Amino acid sequence: MKILSLLFCCTLFYCCHSDVQKKPTPLKNSIEEIVKQIGNPHLSTTFINLTDYGAVGDSLIDNKPAFDKAMQACQEKGGGRIIVPAGVYLINGPIHMVDNSCIDLQKGAKLVFGTHAEDYLPVVPTSWEGTLLYNYSPLIYAYKVKNVAIIGEGTIDGNGKDGFSQWYDKQKPAQRKTREMNHQDTPVEERIFGSGYFLRPQLIQFYQCQNILVEGVTIANSPFWCVHFLKSENIIARKVKFNAFNKNNDGFDPEYSKNILIEDIDFNNADDNVAIKAGRDHEGRKIGISSANIVIRNCRFKGLHGVAIGSEMSAGVENVYVENCAASGYCKRGIYLKSNPDRGGFIRNIHIDNVRFGEVEDALFITSYYHGEGKGYATDIHNIFVSNFYCKRASNAGLAIQGFPTKKVRDIHFSNTKIDSCKTAISLSHTENIVFNDVIIGEEIKVPSAVK
Template identity: 70%
Template sequence: MRLGNIGRLIFRIDRYVEHSQVSIQLANCILMKFYIFLILSISSLISCKPSPKKELSREEKRDEILKNIIEPKISDNKLLLTDFGAAGDSVTDAKPAFDKALVVCKEQNGGRIVVPAGVYIVNGPIHLVSNTSLEIQKGAKLIFGTNAEDYLPAVPTSWEGTFINNYSPLIYAYQAENVVITGEGVIDGNGKEGFSKWYDKQKPAQELSRKMNHENVPVKDRVFGAGSFLRPQLIQFFECKSILIEGVTVANSPFWCVHFLKSENIIARKVKFDAFNKNNDGFDPEYSKNILIEDIDFNNADDNVAVKAGRDHEGRKTAMSSENIIIRRCRFRGLHGVVIGSEMSAGVQNVFVENCTYAGYCKRGIYLKSNPDRGGFIRNIYVNDVEFGNVEDGVFITSFYHGEGKGFETDIRNVFIENLSFKAASHAGLVIQGYPTKKVANIHFSNVRIDSCATAVSFTNAEQIVFNNVVIGQQVNEPTAVK
């Protein structure tokens, strides 16, 4: 009952008592009973307020995310690439065959392009369309050509956290749904012989892209390509939904290997990497969500998984956090195991790293990095049951990456690390470098072990750090007795 209605009801009762013939005692009795009824009613309404919602456990949070990751359906419409003119003889250009097959996929609202055993030269990009799967069978290998002009005209893409128009990624899907890359074959970007040679020439265009970012230049006017020397990604999904990449080997990338950009509902499973060129990250989710990365064999010259969310002004303006990412049962090998940043200005949250091990050396195990140019946040990060061998640093969290930046400190908090082990850390075990005006906060280490280490712990500008069963170096047992 609304308060206004209650007031009108009391007024009517008073008027009734005043003008009726009932005794004063009866009138008071009526009013008293009404007031008791009113008090009990209000008390009942107050007591019916919902109780605070129970905080979900880590496992419950993870499982809620998994419910929203649904594998795309693979089309039954089989299209054999060799029927469109591909030869698989390591000489004939297969690009026209891919183009023809993809036209049919678009006309027929989907298709499964099957690439049988053979070596296929592809002189230009493969642009995937909705409801299409690319099945690269065992014994099949795609080798992309090295003529840069074949990857023009420029397409909408992103480069180190800034939206631009640039050379097409070698395999590219833009605003597509239900897109699949599968099979046991090899995707070879041929970067060492082609685009990777541009690394030493990229600085002017790299700096120009960042300037355009900071000055809010319209994306349509950020046209790179010929003469810019910004290397394209090997595989990129841009503004896509329902993605599966499974089984293939990704090798010799010009730049980042697999880039999920503003995309969602993604599964990456049983992929193998063999990528040793500059900036050969494995998976780079950026502005993306609801992602499962599982059972991956990494072997990369750079980050195995690098979660990103845009750079500086543009990232803060886009305000689309990367979130709900599960990385499990993987084998790490390369520069760093799991990285968040440094381009993460829109924020990163709800990342789960579980039941992973190592297949070789990593410079750092878990690496969270930002600086005061970025802003944004890193929060709700869970690392559970993960082991590494020899590293330089075990866990490294920094708000002052490269010692640069000002004005937009990053909020890093709520990181929960449990059952993490290292054989040795040649430089440092656990490092936290907050910022004086924005400390790193609420970091939990539980059941963490580092068998040998140069510097065990180095924390600056950090608060609410919790240790539970942490052993760095040899575990100390009973104290010796006086002799």
């Protein structure tokens, strides 16, 4: 194991049982308080069979009209659970959910979305990489609704590989334009994208929604982010399985959202498993709605990064609890907190407990200088608590923390942390009050050898 020398611009404490640097104890009831506040979803007891509205699961007939009629029936009845029997249902266009609606995918049911971009017009209010705008409709879209659910043992296939994902190499001009509009404070109603701009839509988006449940389903082949919770609250995601390998196929992206429980998930994503966000740059700071009170527990990570915070997090992220999770396959990075000096905002009160990884590139990485760019708005990163953390091997860094010269990353507490092997054990720059309590990186040193 090679250990690089610590950079001089940090203050480091190694502690075993120090009263002075003792790790603060988080509130014992914090997780259960969040879960209690979310409550249990209330699913409609009015059952609506999709086939009664003309749906045919033969993979050929367009079932968009059937879904539209079923959603209209939900609205007229004050709510409904749309039962989708076994079969393969082609859908040429988006599903727009309404208040008190539930899509219940029975075992063997599969929704496959069409690949013609014009079917996802007209544009709708949404966001793209942290900037609010109008774009193609997400494939399943819930806007300003309450009590919505997607449940069952079936599969949602975004058909991204043969459709929108092919736009990845064409998106740069529109991507730059979204960021310019953000920095220039262009009114949102003037940020019209859609046709000709090549910004891929999310597979599932809940925007300004309350009381959300996503449970049991398999999510695959997304055109962009898989499940985006935007300005929403009281959310449960449970027992979901991901098989999403296209560009930017994050699993769950909570943004400007709070009171969220993500549990018992089988991730298998080409990007972040969970990516917690809170808006980009000027707009994020202006909106000022932090993402908060998020519990991630009993999950199996596999993909790019297990849990990421950022990089779009300008309104701040706080009160995040990750517990009892483990990697079920390769992850590039285990825990990744990332921001840069364009963002501002804060990342604070993050608790990582009983989390295990196998082989990674970096076990835990915190950076205030993501991509080495940005100026003027350094992020305040502090109060990060890591306990009972294990990694078998990190090909690059065990623990890497990079602050910013004018705003150090501070008050980071490690306890009962073990990394069996890595290239660089610890790399700290522009940090302050980094506390180690029972930390072993490399082979544990036990009884000293006797004098010969």
